[in-house]
Each structure stands twice: as C-alpha cells, then as structure tokens.
Amino acid sequence: MMMISSFRIDIDEVASELTTRPVGAEARSILLGLLDEYESIEIDFHNKSLTPSFADECIGQLAAHVGLSDFKNRVKLVNLQESSRPLVKHVILTRCSAVTH
Template sequence: MTIAIFSVGIEDLAKELTTRPVGAQARAQLLALLDEHDGIDIDFHNRSLTPSFADECIGQLAAQLGLEDFKQRVKLRNLSASSRPLVKHVILTRCAAAMPH
C-alpha cells in the first residue's frame, strides 16, 4: 500500500502569516488536502509565524485531527528557529483543550 503525501509550500496557502482569519483560511485548505491525501508535508521556508496565525492554522488543525492523527499525517518542514517553540506550544495547548475532561 502506498501512502499519498502531498507537499505544499506555506506561501501557496497564505501570503502573510500574520492574522487569525488568514490562519483559518489556510487551515481550511489543509483540511481539504487531508480529505484527498493520506498526509501533507508543509514547507514553511523558514518564515516566521505570528502567534495568532500559528494558533489558528496549526494549533486548530491539530485539535481537529487529534494529536496522534496530526503527528501521523502532517509534517512541518523548515520552520524558523523562532517559530518552532511557538508551534509546539499551540499544538499542545489546543490538543489539551480539545480533550474530553
């Protein structure tokens, strides 16, 4: 069985990586890609993300998929050094909030 991984550059999803509305729009596009493919590989080209964009796009995506599914199906490449801890934080925070209490 082959696994279809779709590679996409972040600039194809959003020109500016700054606001929640842009992050939500990018997340919607990523969800559509995940409907068509087993996994996605997102290249950030070392661009910096704002906390708002990271939370809305990546954090909410992880919460919708669930942490395990997110880890298996979504690969984040070339995150800038400053964005790595931010992205990890929003993923863990959103996934913890999404878990049933």
C-alpha cells in the same frame, strides 16, 4: 488497501502572509481539504516567521481538528524557523489538551 500518498505544499500557496487569524483560518481550511485527499501532507514554511495568532489558528486548530496522534502521523512541518518551533509546539499542545478536557 489504501494508497499511501503524500502531498507537499508551500505555505505561500495557502497563506498570503503568516500574521493574522483570518489568514490562518483560511489556510487551515485548505489544509484540512488536503488531508481529506491525501494520507499525509508536508507543509514547507521556507523559514518564514509566524505570529502566535497565525500559528494558533492554522496549526493549533488543525491539530485539534484531526487529533494529536493523527496530526503527528499525517502532518509534517518542514523548514520551520528555529525561533518558531517552541511557539508551534505550544499552540499544538494547548489546542489538543483543550479538546480532551
């Protein structure tokens, strides 16, 4: 039986700032590594605002890589700024629908 383990990480630990694609790509790479190690991860955004570029590269691409249902089951985004929620939802759905077509 597989151990159910969850890992909580602060977004600060994987991204120096939440603005650019290169930083988003680097953060995504670290998060993918954590998903290889843990059953699920919880990413704490501390209510910081993120740009569309960062959100797409980090979260959208992460969701596309693991697949929408796996992403929903295994990745928890906490303390996401209220104003960033529609953006995050948009990049996840856009990336995941792009994969299936």
